[in-house]
Amino acid sequence: MRQGAAMRDLGDDRRHESGTGDGGPLTAAEAAVLRGLLASLPLNGQRLKAERYVRGLLSVRGRKTLRSVAAQFDGASAQQSVHHFISASPWDWTPVRHDLARHAQRALAAQAWVIGTTLIPKTGPHSVGADPQQTPLGTVNGQCTVGAWLASERAAVPVDWQLRLSARWTADPLRSRASVPEDAAADTVETCVRRAVAGLAEIRGLPRLPVVVDVPEAGGMPLVRILAAAGRPFAVRVSPSLPVRIDRWELPTYGDLLRTAGDLAESLPHLRQQVNPGDGSTTVAAVPVVASPRRREPMTLLGEWCPERRAFPRLWLTGRDPSGVAAALRLTRLTAVVERDLVEVSDRVGVRDFGGRSFPGWHRHITLASVAHLMAVSARGHRGAVTRDRSPAQERDYRPVI
Template identity: 40%
Template sequence: MPRQHGSVPAADVPDDVVAELCTVLFSLLSRRDRRLRAEQYLRGLLTTPGRKSIRNIAAQLGGAAVEQSLHHFISSSAWDWRPLRIALAGYLEHTAAPQAWVVRPIHIPKAGKHSVGVDQQFAPHLGQVFRGQQALGVWLASPELSAPVNWRMVLPEPWINDPERREQAEVPERAGTESAEECAVSAAVQMAQEWSIPRRPVLLDLRRGGISAAANRLTGSGVPFLARISPSCRVTAADPALPGHRAGSLPAQRILELVKGMRAPVSWRDAAHQNATRTTLAAAVPVVLPGPLGGRPRQLLLMGEWADPAQPPSALWVTGMARLPVASLLRIAKLDGRVEEDFARIGDRAGLRDFVGRSFRGWHRHMTLASVAHTAIALGVPE
């Protein structure tokens, strides 16, 4: 995705929005110097043109002395970023009325080899291999706006299995090998279990697999979910009265084609086109996913959307939220469009791909403050 630095001018962010975020969030930092550095870094993210590296932020704010203090604050200091993330989510709950948690991958190209997590990696939504970091962000999303509140880095095996690399980047002992799909589930489950905010439906992409394991873990943790799946994902129609039930396991797309007579029009808001109202067809049927070896199969709802009634379904999802109407489920699914639009409009402007450094903790602190900057822009500069 091309970088879009400067797509939202910093001068457009009202100071009262920034000041309120500083008061609400940075009061959690116990030391006055850390509160000052946090506000300094946030304002630097919002005003520095181009890449939001510590060096560039310091050049904008005051030079070498500022660079040294900000570098220590981000990479070497001992403050915990997690309470700030929880507080940011709570703030958005009160100000933005989010309807879902949307898990979105972010790919950060990097040429070097010393920054934590850098490796040759495959980016599914780009369809290509790149060199850099791969992470998952959890965004609180409503039809009007979205902002990231939690981050989890996908650590390739060379970073997990190399003690010297782990030590140099200060990778915690608890961090192990996880696929991108496992990372997405872990980030959502952590929020549901440890954060004192209302649980919202989790929207995530499982088109590369891992559906049964993800459904089991999310359901076992009490997390409602809506997972996008591949048309070739095999499921079984759960209702004996439905076409295809006797055929057993079939590709999900085939099951939906057999029940297309059940389709109904659903209106939803298109974030990519200034929230214009769109109408597409959707249908949902109960299906059974194959269970783990020796385990019980899990019954879910399979939903499909047709952008063109004469073509196969354009998108497919499974969900455990079987009691929700199809229209409500599709509108939740469409919130990923809100996240995509806001990431394109604001993400690079807030510095979400700009951390320069080796430290695992430094990356997390930068991403936390860049998420606050993103929130400030989203709240202060409506579309």
């Protein structure tokens, strides 16, 4: 996320001053799509409330809080029913997310799943899951989330969400106040990422898309093995400190001692090459590596240097894809599409705006906000692919530090 955008996210209503820009009435075709996305809700009254809630997320100016969205419903009792529908009604958000995934895949012709973290700043400690979060720009109070997005070169749509809970949120009295399920345990970001990856297999009717995981601190070998075992092409961003070994089947003159990924990429300049993945030439080292000398699981460590960046390269672990380095790099570019649409679309339909204390309420709100995101992307229509800004300012300043 660009620094200016990240700083705006810390304000209260500043990013919402102009409304969503998508608040016009839905066309008949769009209304039919919306009804289809909500068809899994078992009761007609639930479907009507959900549809009106999504319309509110698309049209209400300012922050899309429960109160502001409920205000479009006539009468105090109707407004109270909206609070109950989001925070306390027993409807399951998972089928809605699965229908959203299937429709988003058709609408976007998605090329991959992109999994990454999103920080939702909060002004106080009472919103469910809110805790002090460490970021590159200091400590920020807020919620740490992991999102699974379907992405193409033109647009991205969030489909599934995990909310990381610290130990204080999984113990009473906060657990009971927030209606956190009994079987929920304190999470790390890594366990949230693994849960997000596991959830992809539960969505029926989708092609087996590649998975891009842009969470360096959680991108260890266990996650890579999970993706490889599932038979999915993958690109997992890794920390420079991740230990790896050179694949001596490919480079027999090198030892098989453990080296850090950053050191390995830096120490083999003769493996660097110029590659153009479609957005300009970049310098890349493609190093054949294995996870263990006893289990040959061939992978490629990609280190990418940008001319403006003098620090460590961006590091990714991928499979040995016969389509080559350029194809793998094109997958990694989808993270920029997610970052753009998080700011340009998700924030404008209220993805970060739920301020309640209810854990189920958070999931229901963010599910319907994700539906609103798809509707807004569809209304936006076709637009050009994202051009990568190679300046350091593009890095996500408020990605949580794990």
